[in-house]
Amino acid sequence: MNNDMMERIKFIVLIVLVITSMMQLGILWFFQNHEIPTNILQAFFQKPTTQKETQIKNYFLPYRIVASEGFDEAHFVLSPGRKDYQVLWDEVTSYIRDILIEGKPVSVVQYSTDEWAKLTGKESFIFEFNAPISTKIVRGFLNLTAVSNNEPLYFQRIIILPNDDVNNDIAVYIYDTAKIFKYKLKVHSSGLGRADYEALLEKLKGEPGSQKFGILKEIFPVSKKAPFQVRPDVPVALGDMRQMKFEHIIAKYPEFIVKEGTNTNEDISLGARLILGSDKESYDLGMDSKRTIIFKNISNIYRIYSDGWLEYQYLLAGEETGKGDELAAFRKALEFISYKKNCIGDPDIVFLGSSSEKDKNYYTFSFGYSYKGKLIQISRENNRFSQNEAIIIKSNGNKTIEAKWLMRRIEISSKQETEYAIAFDETISNIFVNNPQLEKKTFSIEDAYYGYNMDDFKDNQELNPSWIVVSKEGKVFKTALNKADER
Amino acid sequence: MIKKICTSVLLLVFIVTLSMQGFAWNRNVFYDESTPSTSQFLVTITRPEGDETTLKRDYVICANTDVDNLVIAIFRYQSQSGTYRPINGTDANSTWEIGKSGIVVKQIELPRIGANQLRVIAYKKSEANYLQLNYNLQVNNYTVTLLDSGMKDAIKNGFFRLSEMFSQLWK
Secondary structure, X not given: OHHHHHHHHHHHHHHHHHHXXXXXXXXXXXXXXXXXXXXXXXXXXXXXXXXXXXXXXHHOOOOEEEEEOOXXXXXXXXXXXXXXXXXXXXXXXXXXXXXXHHOOXXXXXXXXXXXXXXXXXXXXXXXXXEEEEEHHHHHHHHOOOOOOOOOOOEEEEEEEEOOOOOOOEEEEEXXXXXXXXXXXXXXXXXXXXXXHHHHHHHHHHHOOOOOOEEEHHHHOOOHHHOOOEEOOOOEEOXXXXXXXXXXXXXXXXXXXXXXXXXXXXHHHHXXXXXXXXXXXXXXXXXXXXXXXXXXXXXXXEEEEOOOOEEEEEEOOHXXXXXXOOHHHHHHHHHHHHHHHXXXXXXXXXXXXXXXXXXXXXXXXXXXXXXXXXXXXXXXXXXXXXXXXXXEEEEEOOOOEEEEEEEOOEXXXXXXXXXXXXXXXXXXXXXXXXXXXXXXXXXXXXXXEEEEEEEOOOOOOEEOEEEEEEEOOOOOEEEEEOOEHHHO | OHHHHHHHHHHHHHHHHHHHHHHHHHHHHHHOOOOOOOOOOOOEEEEOOOOEEEOOOEEEEEEEOOXXXXXXXXXXXXXXXXXXXXXXXXXXXXXXXXXOOOEEEEEEEOOOOEEEEEEEEEEEHHHOOOOOEOOOEEXXXXXXXXXXXXXXXXXXXXHHHHHHHHHHHHO
């Protein structure tokens, strides 16, 4: 009997020990989760919270592809989202891969406007990036490790000339901000041949409502007669092309911004959940007298201002030595974005460029918002941090050390699409009207495109369709487009 | 005395009629086949640069200027009348005031295959009632020859046939 009792007691103790060890496991599993651990079994049954795979490839996209029949012929601008955009980009990505693995350039020449005009005056497909992308980062995009000799330092523009060679080779030119590299590559067996490029141009010509752009060289064929310097292949609206449809879009604050008269604790809690995720337990949450939400712990501080700006600082940045590998730093920047962007509805975010200073222990990466391929340009004026870009992240090979992010949800409004006047002579005139101090001799057009302008940072701000010009020096000029029926 | 008076009156009539001839000449200059080209002292015409050949019926005329308050117009020679007549751009206008940027880009449709004689006119809007060639009125004549689109296809096909031939040779 006593033995039975002892065995029963031992059995019960054993069961209790098993249960308490599982409870301990559950507590450790969720670490700082101070809830009653009755939900430990959830750890076995709920979906694992995997860390977001940083989709690095999504940021390696040209903001514009121009399919051109040649000088004085039709030029078509293809934006991300179009099927033929993706087909062409996939094709070019495979050529970039070939070039970076074992490409030997046929020639390397110093860049000049005339040299560029000769290339872009032919039947061509031109791929343009918002800013030069370093070859190191391009390798990261394509998952390549080997380095070849005499390769471009950057990728800013790529041209494919399907008819450049009498053989069935394809000519690929890469502009790296200083030089033009020419490559002759075999057409891939499953790739686009010369006839396919022709067929694509014919298809674009025949599309209902297709918009045929002109290029600046067709207005100023002789550069010395132009009133200001221009890049010859910039597409502009000429001739019949006088109008373009734009959707009405609104920039809204994130939901968790503390507004007057609302329950601040709920806003703070929501913000912590969305920004910090499962790390929120390790942060002190609070708000200052200006309704700025602050999340802070020993090593990190987040400030979310009442105008929707997010500022992050790694408090131990001074202890970081060296900036590390540029690609690793870029991945850290993308990680930061991918963990946070769902709190503003997962908008389209585009890579705008990178820079690094000699004596700094970080790289600087810039990003912006776009809507259906149209860039949303931020005005430096009236802007808390006086920056032209929506997101600036400083990171090194180990972590992100600083970020300034204009957080906005980009949504379509209930208004219908509207036609806006886009003819070049009107829009260039408006640039000079808006900038009366601007002189033609100091002005230049290095790039121009249609997008949206954000020059007011209130909540629910409707964004104006605009024509945006970038000069050779990188200065940005904008003009709001007029509605076509109001001219 | 009478001789002196008559001489003075005649002299006055001569001076006045000379001026009247100037007024009458203003607008005829636009239409007259024989009006010569002036230098480009008001606007610089970047397109056409000289006499041109094109394969496209839609033709863009481009000019730029630093002078304010100018009007530009495009005329085309009509053989039936033997004169130049205004031609409308695709925006249905035939004259345009040049905007703040000083840049003009206007598309016209070349009506016939072959030679199209075009005339680009620029003048100061505030002096429109008293225009003088080479003073406040600029005229530039061009011939833009429109080729048959069949020519374009022939050139393209010829190029492809040549390139195919070469690729066969090199195989």
